Amino acid sequence: MSFKIASSPHHHNRRSTASLMQLVAIACIPGIAVQAVFFGYGVLVQLVLAIATAWLAEAMILSLRHKAIRPRLMDHSALVTAVLLAVAIPPFAPWWLIVIGTAFAIIMVKQLYGGLGHNLFNPAMAAYVMLLISFPVQMTQWLPPLPLQSVTISPLDAICTIFTQFSCGGFSLSQMQLSVDGITLATPLDTLRTDLAQGLTLTESWQSPVYLSFAGSGWLWVNLAYLAGGLFLLQQKVITWRIPVAVLASLFVLTMLSWLASPDAFASPLFHLFSGGTMLAAFFIATDPVSASTTDRGRLWYGALIGLLIYLIRSFGGYPDAVAFAVLLANMCVPLIDYYTRPRTYGHKAKGATK
Amino acid sequence: MPSLFQQIQAGALWDFHGGVHPPTRKAVTSEKPIISMSLPERLYIPLRQHIGVAGQLLVEVGERVLKGQALTAADNSMTVPVHAPTSGMIIAITDHTSPHPSALPESVIVIEPDGLEEWREREPLNFATADTQTLLERIQDSGIAGMGGAGFPTHIKAGLHQPVDYLIINAVECEPYITADDALMQEAPTTIVKGIDILCKLLNPKAVLIGIEADKPIAAAGMRAACSQREHYYVREVPVKYPSGGEKQLIQLLTNKEVPAGRRPADIGIVMQNIGTAFAIAQAVLDDHPLISRIVTVTGETLQRPQNVQALIGTPVAALLDFCGYQVELEQKVIMGGPMMGFTLPDLAVPVVKTTNCILAPSHTELPNAGPELDCIRCSACADACPATLLPQQLLWYSKAKDHDKLKEYNLADCIECGACAYVCPSEIPLVQYYRIAKAEIREQQREALKAEQAKARFEARNARLEAEKQARLAKNQQLAAARQQSQQQNAGSNTVAAALERIKAKQQNATETAQRSHADIVAEREVKKQQARAYQAQQAAATHTDAESGAQSQSASQNLDATATDPRQAAVAAAIARAKARQQQHTTEPAQTAQSRASAPAVTDSQATQNHADKAPSQDDPRKAAVAAALARAKARKQQQGAEAEQNHAIENNAATAASREATADKAPSHDDPRKAAVAAALARAKARKQQQGAEAEQNSALDNNGEAAASSEAAADKAPSHDDPRKAAVAAALARAKARKQQQGAEAEQNSALDNNGEAAASSEAAADEAPSQDDPRKAAVAAALARAKARKQQAAADTRSASEHDENAQAELAKTKGDSA
Numbered sequence A: 001m002s003f004k005i006a007s008s009p010h011h012h013n014r015r016s017t018a019s020l021m022q023l024v025a026i027a028c029i030p031g032i033a034v035q036a037v038f039f040g041y042g043v044l045v046q047l048v049l050a051i052a053t054a055w056l057a058e059a060m061i062l063s064l065r066h067k068a069i070r071p072r073l074m075d076h077s078a079l080v081t082a083v084l085l086a087v088a089i090p091p092f093a094p095w096w097l098i099v100i101g102t103a104f105a106i107i108m109v110k111q112l113y114g115g116l117g118h119n120l121f122n123p124a125m126a127a128y129v130m131l132l133i134s135f136p137v138q139m140t141q142w143l144p145p146l147p148l149q150s151v152t153i154s155p156l157d158a159i160c161t162i163f164t165q166f167s168c169g170g171f172s173l174s175q176m177q178l179s180v181d182g183i184t185l186a187t188p189l190d191t192l193r194t195d196l197a198q199g200l201t202l203t204e205s206w207q208s209p210v211y212l213s214f215a216g217s218g219w220l221w222v223n224l225a226y227l228a229g230g231l232f233l234l235q236q237k238v239i240t241w242r243i244p245v246a247v248l249a250s251l252f253v254l255t256m257l258s259w260l261a262s263p264d265a266f267a268s269p270l271f272h273l274f275s276g277g278t279m280l281a282a283f284f285i286a287t288d289p290v291s292a293s294t295t296d297r298g299r300l301w302y303g304a305l306i307g308l309l310i311y312l313i314r315s316f317g318g319y320p321d322a323v324a325f326a327v328l329l330a331n332m333c334v335p336l337i338d339y340y341t342r343p344r345t346y347g348h349k350a351k352g353a354t355k
Numbered sequence B: 001m002p003s004l005f006q007q008i009q010a011g012a013l014w015d016f017h018g019g020v021h022p023p024t025r026k027a028v029t030s031e032k033p034i035i036s037m038s039l040p041e042r043l044y045i046p047l048r049q050h051i052g053v054a055g056q057l058l059v060e061v062g063e064r065v066l067k068g069q070a071l072t073a074a075d076n077s078m079t080v081p082v083h084a085p086t087s088g089m090i091i092a093i094t095d096h097t098s099p100h101p102s103a104l105p106e107s108v109i110v111i112e113p114d115g116l117e118e119w120r121e122r123e124p125l126n127f128a129t130a131d132t133q134t135l136l137e138r139i140q141d142s143g144i145a146g147m148g149g150a151g152f153p154t155h156i157k158a159g160l161h162q163p164v165d166y167l168i169i170n171a172v173e174c175e176p177y178i179t180a181d182d183a184l185m186q187e188a189p190t191t192i193v194k195g196i197d198i199l200c201k202l203l204n205p206k207a208v209l210i211g212i213e214a215d216k217p218i219a220a221a222g223m224r225a226a227c228s229q230r231e232h233y234y235v236r237e238v239p240v241k242y243p244s245g246g247e248k249q250l251i252q253l254l255t256n257k258e259v260p261a262g263r264r265p266a267d268i269g270i271v272m273q274n275i276g277t278a279f280a281i282a283q284a285v286l287d288d289h290p291l292i293s294r295i296v297t298v299t300g301e302t303l304q305r306p307q308n309v310q311a312l313i314g315t316p317v318a319a320l321l322d323f324c325g326y327q328v329e330l331e332q333k334v335i336m337g338g339p340m341m342g343f344t345l346p347d348l349a350v351p352v353v354k355t356t357n358c359i360l361a362p363s364h365t366e367l368p369n370a371g372p373e374l375d376c377i378r379c380s381a382c383a384d385a386c387p388a389t390l391l392p393q394q395l396l397w398y399s400k401a402k403d404h405d406k407l408k409e410y411n412l413a414d415c416i417e418c419g420a421c422a423y424v425c426p427s428e429i430p431l432v433q434y435y436r437i438a439k440a441e442i443r444e445q446q447r448e449a450l451k452a453e454q455a456k457a458r459f460e461a462r463n464a465r466l467e468a469e470k471q472a473r474l475a476k477n478q479q480l481a482a483a484r485q486q487s488q489q490q491n492a493g494s495n496t497v498a499a500a501l502e503r504i505k506a507k508q509q510n511a512t513e514t515a516q517r518s519h520a521d522i523v524a525e526r527e528v529k530k531q532q533a534r535a536y537q538a539q540q541a542a543a544t545h546t547d548a549e550s551g552a553q554s555q556s557a558s559q560n561l562d563a564t565a566t567d568p569r570q571a572a573v574a575a576a577i578a579r580a581k582a583r584q585q586q587h588t589t590e591p592a593q594t595a596q597s598r599a600s601a602p603a604v605t606d607s608q609a610t611q612n613h614a615d616k617a618p619s620q621d622d623p624r625k626a627a628v629a630a631a632l633a634r635a636k637a638r639k640q641q642q643g644a645e646a647e648q649n650h651a652i653e654n655n656a657a658t659a660a661s662r663e664a665t666a667d668k669a670p671s672h673d674d675p676r677k678a679a680v681a682a683a684l685a686r687a688k689a690r691k692q693q694q695g696a697e698a699e700q701n702s703a704l705d706n707n708g709e710a711a712a713s714s715e716a717a718a719d720k721a722p723s724h725d726d727p728r729k730a731a732v733a734a735a736l737a738r739a740k741a742r743k744q745q746q747g748a749e750a751e752q753n754s755a756l757d758n759n760g761e762a763a764a765s766s767e768a769a770a771d772e773a774p775s776q777d778d779p780r781k782a783a784v785a786a787a788l789a790r791a792k793a794r795k796q797q798a799a800a801d802t803r804s805a806s807e808h809d810e811n812a813q814a815e816l817a818k819t820k821g822d823s824a
């Protein structure tokens, strides 16, 4: 009779990394659904492409590194990376964009750094930034939200467009980008930035139909859906409140201050919170455990830093949305933040943070 | 703002960082009564069941012991004894799988119960009248050690001299499954409170805080009722959270204080005792019932009757499980302790000990085996759970990297191995296991570092010493040269009278005989010594550091290292007294009989030499060679004795020689390879010696001899000991002795009239003997020098043989005495 020898504890709360990642992916579903409704089914196609690429790339690298493939594929971390990238890029971007992006995320950003847990940067965001720099045109071709679209796009159209850049009806992507009144529409954030750059005041810019897509239909709802998903993650204790709250609070406070100071030159805090990828960033991207700070106080600093960077880049930078840059820059500061925010160990005098 | 004490009185509770909420699964056993288990067939009682050292064994195999009889003795403060849990026979004392994570075999006493349950005599104490010391002794003698898990001897914590503010009684029992304390509180709250009363008498705290986890309402109510008469006892229900029963965590929960890192709770005025310990104290003091049984929660889904069992210490786990209807599963885990901190047992023969609170035999579905270990995703769930506010993910990282400095920086040492981190880790990383390994590595490294440091210090000290000795030798040589010139001038006059005296005495005694014998003796001794010197050299070569030292030095060094050396000052004082006495005796005996002193001279030499042997014995590399040499020596001595017996007229010398050889034999015995042979030889030698003595006594001419000899040799013995402490002094003294001996030799040679005989040689050999010790730096040189000395001595003897005068005896004797005095 042999008895099993194991080291304590013999108990486990049975919450695995895989199930955590799964929950993250599940929490994305409302956001993805809203995105599909307002911006077409392209996002679903992108998702499929991204996930397939991610799994392939992961399996390939793992086999090259002579690691067991199954358990690591099953940890679903590649899945989450794929999902995050797929929802971040324009829904009708050409197929090779997402394939290159996902492969880059998995191979270069994650596996070459040593695999899960060893990557310094958030793979999805690093890939996003790489794509944005390499393919700026494709990365900014957002279609207007559904109510403003001049051409109705069927799911089949979505597939055709992604693979051929033409819908089944023969419209090109730039044609599809035209809104009902014939203007090419970018995202509200993009529009705002361009308008402000052209010297328009906020009130003038506000006349543009693009903002209908903000409050009226598109981005607000997408953000609300991600907020809901984020709250679900909080409730499931997959993430803690510190990072999202810090991101949102610092963004809110900064935009509020500048808006109060100059309402004509700066958008309102609400606009900032609910446009672009703010909620996605706060709840899904900044909370990626691997690349985020791991101490309690560090997470507050880390979140606040992301909020600050989003604000700065959106207000003064040259890119339409700032989330990816903000997250990457904050990632770089994580080792420093972690080091200086070590908690005081029981029975020890406080040190570290106050040095 | 109310003071801390007021807050505590008002019922304030605090919180500690982290913690987890594993399913407690306590209801299975908590509401059932405690069942006493029937006597098992055998009891296996480990000698050591506490933190500290095992007590001295008091019993033997085949002895019948009574229930409650002590099996070991508490011979020092870190020891608590173990007792016979029932009456029966001791059928073995052997090694047995230990109830420890390592499962290393450990000494146990195996008792076969006779079923009579016959108690030893018991003397209950009245704790109200008993004094503190009696109570503490009773607690120690009853074998009580912390029953919560660590097994720290209770009398130490109960006998603190520091003032104690709070006595915390730990009845939290936060580990899942375990309900032993719960059951005890439900069943015997009044006895527990009496135990607490005793602790209060010993520690005199401001307040007693009894911490009970909130999921034990019946127990808490029972304790409240039992404490109702005592106004400074507070029962506190702490929230259900693991590990609130950890010592540091409970202190934080109840008093909002933290035990500073590396200190003990007593340093902040807190003493914590487990509730089971309090109960055991009450039993020990009030009933004289030592710690021979305890409540064990036997639970898990593979048992038909999970329950709390009153089990005798030493009961094998298998018996306990069978008693509860155990149904084995394949690849089963059986855990001693709880699921969070317990350890799996390699087999079920392991006995229940004083710290065993739970035996858990879970099914596979209940506590599944750990899944595959994945990569850390830095989710820091572990950090959120850690009650010590550590960063387990960083510790993991540095443990894997074996970065001990970083581990220290991140306070690995403060990890209490509670397992909360591993419990929550989504990647199922066995974090605690990593920390245990890292801790063990760090301990190992520290030990190595310490050793290296000591070795370095020794090496440096040795270099310094060698340098100093070299200088001293140089200086000495110059001095000697000067002294030799002087003495040659002086000796011419003083020796004529002495020489005349010697001649008269020599007529009474056969000096030749003596000289030969003692000479032979010395040669034999020398043979042994040479062997030793060689062995020593080999040893030195082997041990690259420390030991190119003399026997004495190395001994004193090793004594120092072992820290077992007795106070050298005391030894020196004792030696001085001994010397003084010896000198007195010598003074009285010397004028009386010259022959006697002559006899005693070789005796002294021999005994000195022997002493050297005895000293060196433990450090001999090759005892076999030494034994051979010793045997040769004995053989020679015996031959001489036979010769002496035939002559029957030199009883004195015989005595001396025999005594010397007897001593030699006796002294060398321990270093023999085959002590039995040695013993036989020694017995023979003794028998012969006795015969000779009788003969000598019949002759009635040397009663005093033995005295003088005894005194001299005892002096030599006493002398030697302190001189080890300061080898340098000994070396100086020996050098002086050498110088003097040489002087005498020269004198003798110049006069050409006398034997100088034994004495000259005795001095020479004593010189050599003394010499040998300090000069063992280079044993070969010493051997050469000794050979020269011997050659000279022999020449002189030859001369003396014819003349047989021995007036130098006295001189030599005096010199020897001085040598000894000096060497102190």
Ligand code: SF4
Residues within 6 Å of the ligand: B375, B376, B377, B378, B379, B380, B381, B382, B383, B392, B393, B396, B421, B424, B425, B426, B427, B428, B429, B431
């Ligand atoms: S809980 Fe496990 S996976 Fe998460 S940070 Fe700690 S060690 Fe890493």
Ligand code: SF4
Residues within 6 Å of the ligand: B382, B385, B386, B387, B388, B389, B390, B392, B414, B415, B416, B417, B418, B419, B420, B421, B422, B431, B432
């Ligand atoms: S085992 Fe150590 S590191 Fe892990 S939670 Fe407990 S104290 Fe913290």
